[in-house]
Amino acid sequence: MSLERPDTTDDAALERTPDELEELLGDLVVKRDDHLNAPGFVIRPDTVQETLSTLKEQAGYDHLSVVSAQEYENRYESIYHLKKFDDPTQEVSVVVPADKDDPVSESAEPVFRTADWHEREAYDLIGVEYDDHPDLRRILLPETWQGHPLSMDYDKDRPQIATLPEHANPLQEHHKDSESDTMFLNIGPHHPATHGVLHLKTTLDGEQVVDVEPDIGYLHRCEEQMAQAGTYRHQIMPYPDRWDYISAGLLNEWAYARAAEDLAEIEVPEYAQVIRTMGAEMCRIAAHMLALATFALDVNGDFTATFMYAINDRERVQDLLEDLTGQRLMFNYFRLGGVVWDLPEPREEFFSKTRDFLDQLPESVEEYHNLVTSNEIFQMRTIDTGILPPEVAKNYGATGPVARGSGVDYDLRRDDPYGYYDELDWDVVTEDGCDNFSRLLVRMREVEESAKIIEQCVDLLEDWPEEERNIQANVPRTLRPDDDAEIYRAVEAAKGELGIYIRSDGTDKPARFKIRSPCFSNLQTLPEMANGEYIPDVIAALGSLDIVLGEVDR
Amino acid sequence: MGTAPAQLFPEFLAETFGLPGVLGEVVAALIAAAVVGNIVLAFTGVAGPWAKRKITAAFTDRIAVNRVGPFGLLIIPASAVQLLAKELIVPEGVDRPSWDIAPVILPASALLGFSVIPMGRLGPINFHLADPEVGFALVFAFASIASISLVMAGYASNNKYSLLGGLRAVAQNLAYEIPLIVTAMSVVLFAGTLQMSGIVGAQTTTLVTIAGIDIPAWYAFVNPFAFVLFLTANMAEIGRNPFDIPEAPTEIVAGYQTEYSSAYFVLFYLGEFVHIFLGGAILAVTFLGGASGPGPESIGFIWFVVKIWGFFLFTQWARSALPRVRIDQLIEIGWKGMLVLSFANLVLTAVIVGVIA
Known part of the structure; x- marks a missing residue:
């Protein structure tokens, strides 16, 4: 049902x-x-x-x-x-x-x-x-953890004395019978293709995957609790950079900014919105470039030229972001009500650098199509593997390129507009293949759309009258949203719908801060894609999901 | 066949140093084998720590080693010391002694292959250790011993990734050995002999002369189709991209060699490189005229080295550019594609040779 x-x-x-x-x-x-x-x-x-x-x-x-x-x-x-x-x-x-x-x-x-x-x-x-939950176990914390950390009576000083029991072999419990010869295989937490510390409990029948169960939580850093301990105005903004740390920082910051601004009814000046839009799309290009690079690693093997080429291109966006924000990884560039500072001076230099990058981008994308997507072995490997039908994707709450690769036409930038997106001319990319190939293709085509957005933003910013360059709204030093106000707001991050739920209790810190991570939901679809496939296809499917464990585990 | 039988390397040594009798022959053979073995090992020594890095770097827009010595060449001793100085970790539950023997078999089998390869002349020396009448069959036999090493390593390591790698290695070798040898048989039909010197000799004649340039009768030119088939099967046989499935680092960590460290790892690494060079040598002998090339016969060895390094470059190029096929696709290509094509090639060759002869 x-x-x-x-x-x-x-x-x-x-x-x-x-x-x-x-x-x-x-x-x-x-x-x-x-x-x-x-x-x-x-x-x-x-x-x-x-x-x-x-x-x-x-x-x-x-x-x-x-x-x-x-x-x-x-x-x-x-x-x-x-x-x-x-x-x-x-x-x-x-x-x-x-x-x-x-x-x-x-x-x-x-x-x-x-x-x-x-x-x-x-x-x-x-x-x-x-x-009636099929499998109510702990998911982020170790199975032996005592207490529930975000509950009110949790004693954080109490030592966690219970140790993990010796790793139980799930083979003995579920999969062993006289009919089939299956093998249980731990993929990860340290494995070349898990993109971080992810543990896949895999059951194999020969080379084919009978069952795979992602085991997450190795990178859980209590991000929600930390946000609950910080003040709205200044102390929370640095944290989002650390969720999806694959240079998607500005996209994450926007998720918090959007939720908090709507909660505190802050209007962001238009000029700041354009800068935000431009910066966010730069982040998206950087994130998608890395997704392409690592997917090439997964399918081609290490030392592939595609990886280095894509990293090279990502480096150029990274330089632009560094010029804009002063940082390469943890940008901390957004503020409630705007951004922290204006474009770098001299502005012309920044614009021409950005334009140079945009001019060279189509050539790079063409090269990736030559190297990767038009390669017949690559097509053989990725087309019709890792199938995720649209209805299944929706049922699992998959969003972002994963959903759009399954033909689900869902992009919050267009469907629930924020920032400056609805003023600009760009398209939502979808592919109907539902396979590993489609998901990659969506990302590659989204890079081109992002470039279109950046170009329009640069045009706008170039002509912006000097006296109207207002980068921040007037925001009170201390924000105290109404007691018991609750809000859920999401933005389209690099991986999909990144949402924040905040409940205010009238103080300057949120009473509950919940992060809806797109990778968390997307990763949940892995067993659907992987079961019945070969090991290499599971690795490819995992790569095509483009998860970041920092965001999955938070 | 072809040119007059050249003096083999051991005979040359025995004659030059006046080593008499059977004992002299043995001593000369051992010395000659040591020389050839060291030449091959020197290739791998250069290829593994240095050339491979430099070539891959060139393909991927990087610089690679450039700090240790000129062009980073001193990285070779540095890497050797580094690798050998590491702790040899023996995991619990490994199946000894097969776990210890496996890393020896791999390089040994590849080195054995070089015993029958005619590597050409350098001055008075003909780098050719032995020229038995069935040398061509022998070299394939030696090369395929490697699979045993991979299975042993995979099975003895007590590691599931290793086991998968070992199983993949067997499946892959079964699927590609047959097309490889059947394609090689078509060359035997042309040459009419299994003797290495004969096969090389048969390729020294001129095929056609275009604009004053003699195109030699290398079997790559005589039968390009067989050449491509052989090249592909050869890549699979030595387990290089796009057929590096037994190792497949992003899938099964490092396959059969996952649990090996230090000297054992070096042996595996060495074995794989010797195997690439042996693959290149077989290819050169079978399809590229062995040591033949422009200039006097006395620099043939240089041409031979150029050819096997060319093959090495080709493997590294494929490694940088090509995706890896999946194990089931590989088996399918092997049994349903290559096998059929190689037999077609054999029959066609037999008919052509029969009509002409």
Whole structure:
């Protein structure tokens, strides 16, 4: 049932007012608890599946962005942030309170497969238990961890005395029978192709993969907790750079900036929006170049020329970003209400450098097409491998190039406009192949679209009158959003929908700061792509997902 | 066939130093073998730590080693010391002694192959150790011993990645050895002999003369189709890109050699490079006229070296540019494609040779 195609009759695509939705849900709604971004309906913890499937099948809310859980003085709460893939501005939040002493609520996994990992994370960090969940285990912390770190009674001084038991061989439990001869193989956490510290528990039948289970959390750095300990105005902004650290820093910063600005009702000057847009697209090019480079490593083997060529091109964007922000990796360039400083002086030099890069880019892209995508062995390796059908992608909440490579036409820059994107002329790239090749192609074509955006931004910035170059809005020194204001806002980061949920408690620090990482959801699709394929295809599929463990684990 | 039988290297030594009798022959043979072996090892010594880095760097827009000595050449001793000084880690549960024997077999098998390769003349010396009547068959036999080493290493390492690498090596060698040898047989049909000197000798005649330039009857020119087939099968046989599947670092870490370190690793590394050079040598002898080339016969050795280094360059080029095929695709290409083509080539050659002769 989880793979069923959502009903996309006109009735479902119709935009409904919050009151109509309340009417649709009827008795399921206990009360209203609207968020700044969406109407919110409080429901009973045992009606989660019923409510979500009503919203999914009858109202067309087919995208479960994220599940954010938190603990209040008197209750636990899980929020299911729903959207539509066709129109992400139509949002609805389903709020599920759970008992303080016995925090159990029904799992949404049978309705949205993506809830699997999100609920495991909520269980792991906050301690909400989900009934009917297929596999409620810890996901980020070690399985022997004591307590739930984001819950209120968590004693952080208590030493974690329980040690990991000797690694159990899952072969003995699941896969061994007289009929088949399978082999259990640990791929990672240290393996040339895991792009960081990722552990794939793989079961092989010969060279073919019977089962693969990603084991994450090796790079968990308590980013959410750290953000909760920082003030809105200045102390949170440096953290986003450290999520997707593959030079996508500005895109991440924008996610926080967008959420916090909407929460505190800050208007960003247009000039700053153009700079933001330009910087963000530079980051996207850098990130996609690295994705191409490492994918070539995965498919071609090490020492491939493609890797060095792509790194070379990335280096040129990196130089531009360094000129703009003063940093190469941890930019910390955005501020609430704008950016930290104007373009580097002399401006003409920066513009001409940027234009030089843009002029040379088509030639590079052409070279990659010659080297990579038009190579017959490469096509043999990547076309029709790692298949991710669009319905499965949606069900897992896959976004970004992964979803667009499966033909899901979903890009927040266009569908839920922010920054200066809706003023510019560019296209959303999709491919219908649903395979490793399509995902790579989407990224390569997106580089060209980003270049188009940057070019238009440069034109705009060049002609911007000097007296109107306002880089920052007037923002109070200390921000204290209204008590109990809640917001979920997302931007299109390099890997997909990067969203932030913030709940304010009237102080200058967020009471709950939840990060919706696109890589986290995208990685969840790996078993769907990998099962039944050969080991090399699993490696290629993993490469084509382009995950960054810093963002998966946060 | 062809030219008068040249004096072999051991005979030359025995004669020059006046070593009499059977004992003299043995001593001369050992010395000659040591000389040839060291020449080959010197190639790999240059190729592994230095040339490979420089070539790959050139292909990938980098500079590579340039700090240690002129052109970074002193990296060769530096790497040797570094590799040999490392700790030899013996994992728990490895199957000894096969774990220890495997890294010896690989370079040994490749070096053995050079015993029958006619490497050409340099001045009075003819670098050719032995010229048995079945030398051509022998060289393939030696080269394929390598698979045993890979399986032993993969199986004895008590590591799943190694095991996968070992299994892949067997599957790959089975799939490519047959097309390789069947294609080589078509050359035997042309030459009418299995003797190495005969095969080389048959290629010294002139095929055609175009604009005053003599095109020699190298089998690469006589039968380009067989040449391409042989080259492809050869790449798979020595496990180079796009057929480096038994190692495939991004998939199975390092395949059969995952658990090897220090001197054992050096032996494997060495073995692989000797194998590349042996592959180049077989290719040169079979299709590129062995040591023949412009100029007097006494510089033939130089031409031979140029040819095998050319082949080495080709493998490195492929490594920088080509994606790796998947194991099932490789087997498919081998059994369904190459095998059929190689037999077609053999039959065609047989018919042509039969009609002409």
